[in-house]
Amino acid sequence: MNVIALRNPIVPGFNPDASACQAGEDYYIATSTFEWWPGICIYHSRDLTNWTMISRPVTMTFYGVESSGGLWAPHLSWADGKFWLAITDVHTRTGFKDTINYITTCGTIDGGWTTPVYINSSGFDPALFHDDDGRKFFLNMLWDYRPGHAGFAGIVLREFDPRNMKLVGEQKKIFEVTSLGAAEGPQIIKKDGWYYLLTAAGGTGYQHAAVVARSRSVWGPYEISPCHPLLTSAPYPDNPLQKAGHASFLHKGGDWYITHICARPLTMRGNCPLGRETALQKIEWVDDWPRLDNGGNEPSLEVEIAVEPGITQKHNHSKRTDFDEALLPDWLQTLRGPLDDAMTLTERPGWLRLYGRESPASLHKQALAAARWQSFCFRAETVMEFAPKSFRQMAGLICIYNTENWMYAHLTGGKTGSVLNVLICDNKKLTYAVEGVAVPPETPLYLAVEVQRETLRFFYAVDNTERDNREWRSLGDALPADHLSDEYIEKNSLVFTGSFAGICCQDLDDRTAFADFDFFSYIEK
Numbered sequence: 304m305n306v307i308a309l310r311n312p313i314v315p316g317f318n319p320d321a322s323a324c325q326a327g328e329d330y331y332i333a334t335s336t337f338e339w340w341p342g343i344c345i346y347h348s349r350d351l352t353n354w355t356m357i358s359r360p361v362t363m364t365f366y367g368v369e370s371s372g373g374l375w376a377p378h379l380s381w382a383d384g385k386f387w388l389a390i391t392d393v394h395t396r397t398g399f400k401d402t403i404n405y406i407t408t409c410g411t412i413d414g415g416w417t418t419p420v421y422i423n424s425s426g427f428d429p430a431l432f433h434d435d436d437g438r439k440f441f442l443n444m445l446w447d448y449r450p451g452h453a454g455f456a457g458i459v460l461r462e463f464d465p466r467n468m469k470l471v472g473e474q475k476k477i478f479e480v481t482s483l484g485a486a487e488g489p490q491i492i493k494k495d496g497w498y499y500l501l502t503a504a505g506g507t508g509y510q511h512a513a514v515v516a517r518s519r520s521v522w523g524p525y526e527i528s529p530c531h532p533l534l535t536s537a538p539y540p541d542n543p544l545q546k547a548g549h550a551s552f553l554h555k556g557g558d559w560y561i562t563h564i565c566a567r568p569l570t571m572r573g574n575c576p577l578g579r580e581t582a583l584q585k586i587e588w589v590d591d592w593p594r595l596d597n598g599g600n601e602p603s604l605e606v607e608i609a610v611e612p613g614i615t616q617k618h619n620h621s622k623r624t625d626f627d628e629a630l631l632p633d634w635l636q637t638l639r640g641p642l643d644d645a646m647t648l649t650e651r652p653g654w655l656r657l658y659g660r661e662s663p664a665s666l667h668k669q670a671l672a673a674a675r676w677q678s679f680c681f682r683a684e685t686v687m688e689f690a691p692k693s694f695r696q697m698a699g700l701i702c703i704y705n706t707e708n709w710m711y712a713h714l715t716g717g718k719t720g721s722v723l724n725v726l727i728c729d730n731k732k733l734t735y736a737v738e739g740v741a742v743p744p745e746t747p748l749y750l751a752v753e754v755q756r757e758t759l760r761f762f763y764a765v766d767n768t769e770r771d772n773r774e775w776r777s778l779g780d781a782l783p784a785d786h787l788s789d790e791y792i793e794k795n796s797l798v799f800t801g802s803f804a805g806i807c808c809q810d811l812d813d814r815t816a817f818a819d820f821d822f823f824s825y826i827e828k
Contacts, residue, residue, distance in 0.1 A: 304609040307352070309583065309616060311544055311604055312565055314346055314354050316620075316677035317578035317801025320376035320488065321562040322430075323553040326386070330553065331357075331412060332562060333379035333388065334581060337800050338365050338705075339636045342374040343390065345412060350610045351555055351583065353617045356633055360407060360416040361390060364640035366667045369396045370705035371798045373639075376488055376549065378430035382439075383465070385410045389429040389441070390419065396797075398448045402427040406468065420468045425459065428503075432491040432521070439463040440521060441470055442477070444487040455485030458502060460522065477523040478502065483512050483532060488549045491521065497591055500525050501533075501561075503549035507579070507799060508789075509572055510537045511548035513563060515593055528592050532600055534563055534584065539601050540571055544582055547602040552593075558609070559586045559593065565602060566789075569679070569756055574785035576754075577676055578801020583608075620677040623824035626655040635672040635805070635823075638706070645670040645808075654819045659696055659810025664706050664728065673703060673805025676754065678827040683804040684751040689818035690744075691716040695811035698818030699723075700750040702759060702804050704787040707731045707796075711807075712750055712761040712778055714818075720744055725761055725779050729786060730795045737761075737779035747821075749773065752804060759784035 314321070318334040325331075332346045332354060342361030346354040365373040378389040386409050394401035404427075405419035422429065426446040433439050441463040447456040457479035462472045478486055481504050488503035497517045505512045512535035516525035536547040550563040565582040566575040585596045585606050597603050624632045626648055645668070647656045660670040674683070689698045691714060699713030711726045721744060725737035742748060742765055749764040761778040785791060787802040806823055810816040 305612050305614070306607050306609050307614070307616065308605040309352055309608045310618070311582035311602070311606065312567075312580035313352070313562075313583045314581035315577065316580060316675040318344060318581045318675075319564050319579035319799065320549055321551055321564070321581040322377055322379045322490070323551040323562045324379045324381050324386075325553065325555075326381040330555070331379055332581060333377045335376055336374050336636070337371050338368055338373040338639050339800070340364065340638065340640050341636070343377050343388065345379065347412065350614050351553075351560065351608055352610055352614055358413045359633060360388060360409065361419065362641075363392065363419065365392070366639050368394060368639065368666065370707060371800055372396055376428045378490060380431055380433060382433035386412055387431050388416070389422075389431050391427040391429055391443075393427060398450070400427060400446050400448070402446060404429045404443060406431065423470060425474075428488045430490040431463065434521065435493060439465055440491070442489050442491065444489065445476065453485065455480075455487060458486050458489045458500070475522055478516060478525050481514050481527060481531070483510070483514065486514065490551060492552050495591060499552070499593070501550055501552060504532065505535070505537065505548060507546065507564075509545055511535065511546045511564065512537060513548045513550035513561070517592070530592060530594050530600065533593060534561065534595060534600050534602060536565075536602055542601060543567055543604055544602040545572065545575070546579060547582070559588065560584060561586055561593075563602070568790075569785055574788040574790045576785050576788040576802045577679070578789065579799070619827050621824075621826045622674060623822065623826070625653065625822045626820065627653055631655075631672060634674050636803070637673075638669050638671055639666065640668065642670060642672070646672075651819055654821050655806075656817050656819050657698065657806070657808035659698070659808045659814055659816040659818075662809055662811065663701060663703065663709050663711060663807065666706060669807065670809070671701070671703075671805055671807035672823075673701070673803035674825045676802040676804060679756045680754060680828040681825060682751055682753045682828065683823070683825045684749070685806050685820050685823045686747050686749045687714075687806070687818050687820045688747055689714050689721075689808070691721055691816060693812060696809065696816040698808040699806070700752055700761070700804070701807050702752055702754075702784075702787060702802060704792060704802050705798065705800065708787055708792055710736070710759060710782055710787070712752065712763070714742065714748055717741070723763060723778060727782070730792060736782060740778065749775075751775065754784050757783065757785045
């Protein structure tokens with residue numbers, strides 16, 4: 304075996320709340336997707352070094368769900384010869400959360416998952432613990448909607464009947480708060496006769512942390528580790544990995560690790576346009592307590608890990624599709640539901656045809672397919688053919704955080720022909736960055752966006768020469784890429800996701816307009 308320095312994050316870009324599990328020699332991580340569809344990203348690895356998306360198992364839809372609602376932190380486990388996935392579908396973002404918890408199972412991680420079975424609605428962040436005596440327990444944080452009460456009301460546990468897929472017996476609160484505040488994101492493992500409860504604390508921002516407690520009984524009482532918290536970057540503003548917390552245990556051979564949330568701000572405690580990402584830390588056991596192997600609780604940017612000879616960590620996540628596949632590639636996601644009759648890959652083979660649907664501000668049916676930003680510096684590019692008849696028909700290239708925050712370079716109908724605009728939505732407020740750039744009719748239109756850390760700039764071209772010789776023209780001035788981030792948007796609302804680049808089409812007249820796209824690429828620099 305060779306020892307390499309694994310650089311965090313291991314799954315970059317919007318991939319939060321990682322729940323890790325092991326099945327034989329295979330390792331898996333499930334991450335949150337919120338309103339993006341299909342729901343939950345599951346990644347696979349055999350070396351804990353390189354992770355490949357292998358399944359997006361949840362196909363329920365989220366039409367009408369507010370931004371940053373939908374599927375919150377999942378829990379993935381392996382027991383009884385199959386995978387178990389516990390999920391929360393958060394319907395509302397008011398004093399009531401309406402947290403609908405389900406379990407779905409599958410014999411193979413990339414196979415057909417069962418229809419999610421309803422379990423309860425008492426709070427989010429569900430998890431399933433499989434005890435070594437065959438019993439199973441369901442736990443989640445308890446949400447208290449009542450005015451004057453703390454919303455985060457502790458961690459509750461109840462026995463789960465796997466034969467009938469329902470909870471049995473009484474619910475018991477097993478853990479409440481720590482010195483860092485409310486507990487959420489619970490999971491339990493059993494090791495050497497101890498039950499270890501791992502929870503998140505301190506919220507999802509810069510005070511985030513992971514807390515561990517233990518008990519001789521699954522029902523508690525649980526005592527907090529003397530090394531408290533297990534993980535946080537709150538006292539370390541210079542650490543490139545901020546917001547560290549919400550962890551999950553994982554072991555490979557005799558080595559133990561935790562996966563955890565992190566975020567990388569562009570400036571000290573500034574904006575994080577890539578969202579919350581997944582990192583890995585090595586831990587050791589001291590007096591039957593887990594501790595980071597660096598001797599403290601600060602996350603390490605690099606972690607030593609043993610791998611087979613020849614294994615190196617992949618750092619470039621560039622992608623391209625020419626739409627020659629029978630289905631959209633799995634790295635493209637849509638908002639709130641499938642494209643269904645809004646797309647076809649067969650009417651014009653080798654092209655994706657998007658039929659115009661609702662606006663980029665819609666919480667319902669949009670014709671949009673997008674890829675996560677996974678680097679601070681990248682270029683996304685496409686070419687399309689589109690013949691809009693009015694200003695209410697649009698198609699083009701979009702960078703989007705949610706339905707209230709996006710930057711959109713699009714072709715639309717003008718007074719005398721088609722024109723290019725750049726429309727900005729900044730916390731619901733619409734403005735034009737560019738308006739009325741004339742383009743030749745019936746000509747393929749190339750669109751590109753380049754992101755360089757804090758800045759974002761759109762480009763266009765109308766000639767059909769080879770890419771290296773194509774005459775690209777800037778479409779307006781540089782725009783603030785870091786406005787597509789939790790921190791910028793949180794001035795107006797609490798959000799938890801990340802930025803995407805993609806293609807889309809709108810028809811606010813009669814849904815007959817369509818745009819054809821010959822390729823879409825996301826190339827990191």
